[in-house]
Amino acid sequence: MLAQQRQAAILDRVRAAGGVRVSELASEYGVSDMTIRRDLESLADRGLLAKVHGGATTVSPGSAHEPGFAAKSVRQRAEKSAMAMRAAAMVSPGDAIALSAGTTTAELAQRLVDVPELTVVTNSIPVADVFYRAGRPDQAVILTGGTRTPSDALVGPVAVAAIGALHLDMLFLGVHGMSERAGYTTPNLMEADVNKALVKAAERLIVLADHTKWGTVGISSIVPLERAHVLITDDGLDEEARALLSETVPELVMVSGQ
Template sequence: MLAQQRRQAILERVRGSGGVRVADLVRELGVSDMTIRRDLEVLSERGLVEKVHGGATAAGPGAAEEPGFAATSARPRAEEKETIARHAARLVRPATAIALSAGTTTWTLAHHLVDVPELTVITNSIPIADVFHRSPRADRTVVLTGGVRTPSDALVGPVAVSAIRGLHVDTLFLGVHGMSARAGFTTTNLLEAETNRELVASAHRLVVPADHTTWGTVGVSTIAELAEAHVVVTDSGLTEEAREELTASVGELIITEPRQESEIAGR
């Protein structure tokens, strides 16, 4: 088993049970104690697990803790994010200007936009820019802002803000760390919040694609109030109370059904 495959197996164990012991992994994977400890060290450095005495537990970010892009993209909820992205992509028309802020859901959305003709795309996300770079179109323009790179591969700070200021886009798809009635849409990075606020100011329409687990999560800095969103696209795991709050606050709430969506795609 290659190192990457072994680490993926360890991650799946952590996600499934909430924690792992070194001794159990040594026995199950048939490698040395030192190899497992090295794997846990690598996963810990990437923000995927938290090392504890004798093993590791699932990482749990706080309001000011910013997980890396690899960490968040490797977490569960891929089905929900995929379905949310499919629905959000239907809001994009050809020959329009859009902006995509950094985030794993917006990165998933980017994959569904590569075939839309005559798009102008503004983004401060290196992974999102790379999605379009890998599927080039002569009729598409992609603008990647400059700035200081964050752990989530967003470009932020004065250079990014200056690049965005004065731009006008039809729709912004905003990736968020959390959303709540009290704090609105939030992020864990102060500079990213400032950059994203500039993106919000540039957009005629604000769309927030976010899975249900972001509800009730509060990052250290607010990007926008709930009422500023024209559309929120989320999944059916959202609680009834959260649905009522969002319905009363945002312009439109779209609830997706992952299972239903995958059945339609398979026909």
């Protein structure tokens, strides 16, 4: 396959899935990682996609754009891993917790499969799948049901109703963006309703948001910044944002993204 043909095929993949990984493309096309990176650089230089660590995603438009789960999974992978590790340390055996949809919460799920007697409520298909695959008989996993979004979240009245009667110890909330004006936001109106229901059901709210989420505003607000009991982010956050969040959020936890 010529480079031009391969790049056209890669672009089709990115547009269809929302994101791709270098390792997967190298294996599929039988070329080196370096060759794929050059292909991605060429496409990025022409404004056809956005390069991220470990892969590429579609060029992101406005506040109502919702990337797919695959697209988000290749972004800030080191930061998400560090945040998930810190969040997992907050969970104890026997807790009843909720994990919202998102790639960071899916990363957190991987670190919770060995916690005994855990009850997990989620509207995320990938999060539920992590626990179902682990198959621990002492863990209870409740998937809300609902209508599926591009990010593999379940939303709508069925999901909201499933959450309404629950009482949970903690909610680990992944967000699309956060800002002083809009608080924590999502690009999906129906997902915002589900997230609000999860917030209402939980005693404590822990938000996981890497530094790239600061200043990003989705179309729908979930809760104000100060509503989170704990905000876990990474040290890529700029000094001005750190100062503001330190004064606004009861507990700001910074992890290293390296």
